Amino acid sequence: MHAPPSDVAAALPPQQQSGPTGRSEPEPAGGARAASDWWIRAMAGALFLAYATVSLHVHGHLLSHSFDLGIFVQAVRSYAGGHLPVSEIKGPDFPVLGDHFSPVLALLAPPYRLWPSVRMLLVAQAALVAVSLLPLAFWARRTLGTPAAAVISACYGLSWGLASAVAFDFHEWAFAVPLLTCSLAALGSGRMRAAAYWALPLVLVKEDLGITVAVIGLLIAWRGGRAERRLGLATAAAGLAATAVCVTLVIPAFHPGGFHGYFASHNPGGEGAGGSGGGALELLHQVTLGLITPQEKVTTLILVLAPTLFLALRSPLALVALPTMLWRFGSSYAPHWGTGYHYSMLVMPVVFAAFIDALHRRGTSGRSLGRYLAGCAAVTLLLLPHYPLWQVVQPSTYRADPRLAVADRMMALIPDGATVQASDGLVPHLADRTSVSLYGWEDSRRDPQWIMVDTLVAPQYRWPLSSMDEQIALAAARAGGYVPAAERAGFVLLKRAI
Template identity: 55%
Template sequence: MFFALYTALSVRLHQRLLTTGYDLGIFEQAVRSYAHGRAPVSALKGPGFNLLGDHFSPVLASLAPVYRIFPSPMTLLVAQAALLAVAVVPLSRWAYQAHGRTAALVTGIGYGASWGIASAVGFDFHEICFAVPLLAFSVTALGNERWRAAAGWALPLLLVKEDLGLTVMVIGAYIAWQGSRRLGMATAFVGLAGTLLEVLVVIPAFNPHHSYSHYERFGGAESPGGTTLLGLLHLPVDLITPQAKVITLILLLAPTAFMALRSPLILLALPTLCWRFLSAYPPHWGTSHHYSAVLVPIIFGAFVHSLNRWAPHRSTQDRRTLRTGLAISSAMTALLIAGFPLAGLADPLTWQTPPRASAAHRVMDRIPDNATVAAANRLVPQLTNRCTVTLFGFPDIPLTADWIIVDAKYPMGFPISAQDESHALDQARFGGYRAVAQDDGFLLLHRSTPGPQASVS
């Protein structure tokens, strides 16, 4: 069921021109490169930019065979829907085996309808969709004290994204604490070593600046003391301020009636929460985008594990507490749906393709396959399966594409403002581009002969 819901939401967003180059277009360019036997280059990140120099996510190559058969951004969106939906299986099965049908339904629906997963589905495609089922299976194995299985499901996280090695490290520490010390210590070592190797060696080797560019999001202007002693003393305050961080924590735990806090499995969420809340990048703190998706299977795994405290075979009071917790969990899940993307499935507009989408495709059909195109952010993923696409207006990047397509009527405002985009179009015309098509605000320009490059600034 959730696979169908996730697919419907993400596909309809794409058909309504509500997906973006940053990030669906970037990931499609990487998968398209893999599908043709090349390194994962994304022109949207820069000329010849290898995505392994941004984040270490070689797991994307697993989509290449399917993409080769179905070369479309829809392939990525459907794959993401499937991966996120699969995580329901181990969590709900564990709840059923431990506590019965009601607990399984509450857990499965709570995870599947959670705002963290919905926010990921509602914003393009991201590599973390591979991590979610791996974490669900690993947490389930931990809760059932199957230590080898837990480590086995956790280790592939090193191929999903560089920060997840820290989660592997904590999983290893948990195994060492609760079960096999040797296996746990080995898993923890591999997790920590993997993250250090990826951040300090592998990513800089592929990065054009030979560095890990995401360092700049930590210890920046938002951090009172940076890496000074004052900054270190201020870390506990940084973890809970501004208020958005506390709200995110509350909303993460509320669907479990805060019962997840009763399980030590909740410790697995600490690495992700720490790097997000210590970041100087405000979107990391809140509930939008995909950043909370990897926390959802951990929190619901901790929720199922916490139910053991009030197992049905215990006292009448314990059974009553269990039923109350499940009822509160269900109520919070239902209450939060309205504020997040899954609620869009009940909106009639979701199922109506705006006439402007047809106009956009009529204009884009003028662009030949394999052309070089500079496109507005929302038009990028409509073209990345057949053209080499860059983002029009990206600051300080020379404009060398043969074609430009923008939405002059309703500019998105990223990466530049509407006013700056208009200025950039004037520069492009000066550089030799001429309008060849216009329909309902969608403007297509073409430069048939080489002219002076127009630098967008």
């Protein structure tokens, strides 16, 4: 999913490569270049370990979720089994391509066959995000010099948007991150054809990313010559066409409810998005004042741009983030507006690429460059303790929890292939070998063979049932023929008697 480092490093021909002073710098060749680049690979490796540590810690402490990690592992498990992806969590035999068009997940089928574990997805995501640093680092080194590249790369890798994403399950967007950095680095370096080639596969990551491809295509047309203008317009047209075909034809064809069922479940003002509807007036509000209200949206926008000291706004590359920010802030689903979850994963590559581009286009050097870099580092370090990567240096991250061993032993009592309903945090741990769905979710398969519930889930992690509703449901299950198989440390395992 990424170019070899030597290819990415050659983003500019030697006569166009400039350091902090704006003068052309000779390009080391062969082994000398590899030796000078060791710190970039080392930084990417260190970030991979940090991302994987945080992600596996969250999962290991039963804090990963059915939506989304459980769904994705069921989809990948389907591909590894040689058939189109289905997710029991979304509904009995629900076709995942009827929800979102993400065929790129099939690339995880071979490694999943070698390591059939949900942890493989988390490690793969950590690797994809860490690899995305390489094109930005090589580009920054050639245009701004090694010290600037080191600071910008570290700030990108430690940015809060990436930290939030790797700490919240797995998402198909992980494939988009290295594609975006490769495309934007090529675009900023004047390699328009490479920028288009790296951008086009984004349409296989998720259906809406065709609009992002279209913006990249328009930037290629704007910044290139006559030949590049045709290439850019063709890229933009391909991106828009891919989104239109996916949304109007492909996904509805897979959705059990067809065209109307798909759009009802993804209506921004409807139940599927967490809204209550409101007709044309609400839609008008969402695309005007609703883009900056409530205040949480403005706060998120400030935090997105703050690590670059808002200099990213001086680069046209910042426009690539516009489609993502518009659908997020135009949504009526409140989690889209904030800094949590994975929703800023695709924004971080764009703002840091725009930062590099803005510094280079302005010819920033010397003390001026040093001030920008110091500010970028200061903001990143100021935000770091408030986001999940801080867990890497916390001793509590590495302490064993006796409850986790109890949960593992109780889940081991459930045979492979059984139908199960389980609490949200338990679902991903069972998705590798059972047909598991979410306990208390209205679309879950009825009358499963097993039920496993964690009754001690903290209120902020409890979903979809409240503690009282959960107790009522468990009592009803016992009355309906389920018998206790084990009950310990707050975990309840029930087995259907018949």
